[in-house]
Amino acid sequence: MNQRKLRVGVLALQGAVREHLKALEKCGVEAVAVKSNDQLELVDGLIIPGGESTTIRRLLDTSGMVANLIRFAQAGKPVFGTCAGLILMAKTLVSGETHNLGLMNIKVQRNSFGRQVDSFETELDIKGVTGSFNAVFIRAPHIVEVGDGVEVLSKYDDRIVMVREKHLLGCSFHPELTDDNSITEYFISMIKESQAAS
Amino acid sequence: MNERKVGTDKVKRGMAEMQKGGVIMDVVNAEQARIAEAAGAVAVMALERVPSDIRKAGGVARMADPRIIEEVMAAVSIPVMAKARIGHISEARVLEAMGVDYIDESEVLTPADDEFHLLKSDYTVPFVCGCRDLGEAARRIGEGAAMLRTKGEPGTGNIVEAVRHMRKVNSQIRKICSMSIDELMVEAKNLGAPYEILLEIKNLGRLPVVNFAAGGVATPADAALMMELGADGVFVGSGIFKSENPEKFARAIVQATTHYQDYKLIAEISKGIGTPMHGIEMSGLAESDRMQERGI
Numbered sequence: 210m211n212q213r214k215l216r217v218g219v220l221a222l223q224g225a226v227r228e229h230l231k232a233l234e235k236c237g238v239e240a241v242a243v244k245s246n247d248q249l250e251l252v253d254g255l256i257i258p259g260g261e262s263t264t265i266r267r268l269l270d271t272s273g274m275v276a277n278l279i280r281f282a283q284a285g286k287p288v289f290g291t292c293a294g295l296i297l298m299a300k301t302l303v304s305g306e307t308h309n310l311g312l313m314n315i316k317v318q319r320n321s322f323g324r325q326v327d328s329f330e331t332e333l334d335i336k337g338v339t340g341s342f343n344a345v346f347i348r349a350p351h352i353v354e355v356g357d358g359v360e361v362l363s364k365y366d367d368r369i370v371m372v373r374e375k376h377l378l379g380c381s382f383h384p385e386l387t388d389d390n391s392i393t394e395y396f397i398s399m400i401k402e403s404q405a406a407s
Numbered sequence: 408m409n410e411r412k413v414g415t416d417k418v419k420r421g422m423a424e425m426q427k428g429g430v431i432m433d434v435v436n437a438e439q440a441r442i443a444e445a446a447g448a449v450a451v452m453a454l455e456r457v458p459s460d461i462r463k464a465g466g467v468a469r470m471a472d473p474r475i476i477e478e479v480m481a482a483v484s485i486p487v488m489a490k491a492r493i494g495h496i497s498e499a500r501v502l503e504a505m506g507v508d509y510i511d512e513s514e515v516l517t518p519a520d521d522e523f524h525l526l527k528s529d530y531t532v533p534f535v536c537g538c539r540d541l542g543e544a545a546r547r548i549g550e551g552a553a554m555l556r557t558k559g560e561p562g563t564g565n566i567v568e569a570v571r572h573m574r575k576v577n578s579q580i581r582k583i584c585s586m587s588i589d590e591l592m593v594e595a596k597n598l599g600a601p602y603e604i605l606l607e608i609k610n611l612g613r614l615p616v617v618n619f620a621a622g623g624v625a626t627p628a629d630a631a632l633m634m635e636l637g638a639d640g641v642f643v644g645s646g647i648f649k650s651e652n653p654e655k656f657a658r659a660i661v662q663a664t665t666h667y668q669d670y671k672l673i674a675e676i677s678k679g680i681g682t683p684m685h686g687i688e689m690s691g692l693a694e695s696d697r698m699q700e701r702g703i
Contacts, residue, residue, distance in 0.1 A: 221428070222428070222665050223427070223429045223665060224427060224428060224429075225421075225424045225425055225427060226427070226428065244665070244666065259424075259425050260425050260426075260427070260428070260429070260449070261425065261426070261429060261449040261450070261485055261486075263444060263447065263484065263485055264429055264447045264448065264449050264485075264661070267446070267658075267661070268447060268661070268662070268665055271658075271662055272666075292425070293425070304484075319484060320484065324486075324507075324508055325422055325486060325507075325508035325509065325532065325533065326413065326414070326503065326506055326508075326531045326532050327413065328413065328418045328421075328422060329411040329412055329413045329415075329418060330411075330412050330415055330418055331409045331410060331411050331412065332409040332410075333409070345417050345418060345421050346418075347418060347421050347422050347425055348422070348486065365409075366408055366411075383425075386417060386421045386424065387417075
């Protein structure tokens with residue numbers, strides 16, 4: 210039996226790292242900023258935060274973390290991507306840009322709700338989490354297609370904005386920008402499930 | 408479908424939160440914008456001239472030609488910012504209508520209004536403003552700025568003013584946090600700051616918006632220094648495209664900003680990246696040429 214506190218990492222190369230760390234701490238787990246492969250080894254699950262996906266992707270390259278992150282996910286450790294994180298986890302992008310991780314069987318379109326003046330907040334119904342979540346969409350992507358084994362958790366305006374594929378979770382919006390920790394708690398329960406299964 | 412609310416504080420401030428730990432680079436055309444994006448910039452600032460050239464050119468510096476901004480917006484997928492003159496309502500509305508992602512109400516341009524800033528809460532597009540101390544920071548937040556940056560001294564390649572401004576703001580925040588609430592109103596009077604904003608700062612233990620470093624960042628070590636001093640990210644104006652090898656320089660500054668305490672790495676990436684921009688010593692700068700005194 211694993212007696213120590215659950216340890217959840219937030220990829221800390223660029224973006225809204227602090228908010229995710231704070232949400233994790235509020236949920237009672239140990240939160241770790243992950244900037245290197247050594248730190249990645251220490252965590253039970255990982256959040257890839259919102260930020261600029263092109264920047265994070267470049268920094269993943271220069272930090273030599275791509276292969277390790279893919280192995281981390283393949284080993285069954287849960288990964289949760291928000292906004293830029295979702296883009297990095299997708300198998301394909303509509304723009305055809307090259308991507309690094311390709312963890313989830315989904316196709317994603319970047320900036321699909323428009324530029325910053327079109328960024329918005331709204332209330333979302335999220336399956337298995339909550340009937341009303343204050344979701345903040347910032348130059349947000351959306352999921353155009355899902356493959357086998359991918360469950361759609363939420364849609365907005367007929368666009369898929371949150372999905373789960375086994376131990377992998379992704380959303381278009383920024384749960385870290387609100388005080389509602391229900392999605393973070395949901396991800397922590399996914400980590401507990403993965404540990405119980407292994 | 409639930410209502411879609413645009414231009415809220417959460418949406419505007421949140422956009423800046425997503426830029427944290429990143430580098431925003433000044434560019435004057437599509438080619439530079441693509442170099443910046445490929446190097447890992449989190450956003451680009453579309454300008455007609457970088458600050459050091461604005462200094463050289465003299466005269467009145469205005470909003471960039473919309474053609475340049477359009478060209479940059481078409482060239483990259485990362486956010487595009489643009490500068491409006493302080494208090495120039497129409498330049499700001501034009502930039503908003505063009506769909507730029509962020510407006511910098513900037514002292515780098517010649518102020519249009521020497522008394523009043525824009526009422527930034529009135530706009531859907533978010534704004535970033537410069538500050539040298541907590542009074543300026545709180546006034547700009549009060550007007551609706553969703554992001555702050557140090558003023559530093561733009562176009563000098565000299566980090567000393569940005570350091571001074573970052574230290575000043577952060578030490579004033581620490582003071583607010585250690586004060587008792589009954590002392591806060593007088594502090595608001597002394598700083599010329601809205602009381603409610605100071606109260607918010609006290610409750611949060613930090614500014615309610617991100618605060619980047621700007622105005623003098625010229626090397627990877629400069630970027631790392633500003634992160635060390637508590638900056639949320641870095642603006643590099645003239646520093647990149649006035650250096651000898653902009654591509655390498657841009658990549659190195661991006662890496663140094665993320666890994667700002669990894670000194671071996673900073674040594675490695677700083678090797679042979681060419682000469683940084685030529686700098687200006689503050690004592691060599693006439694009072695009238697100091698941009699930081701504009702719009703306070």
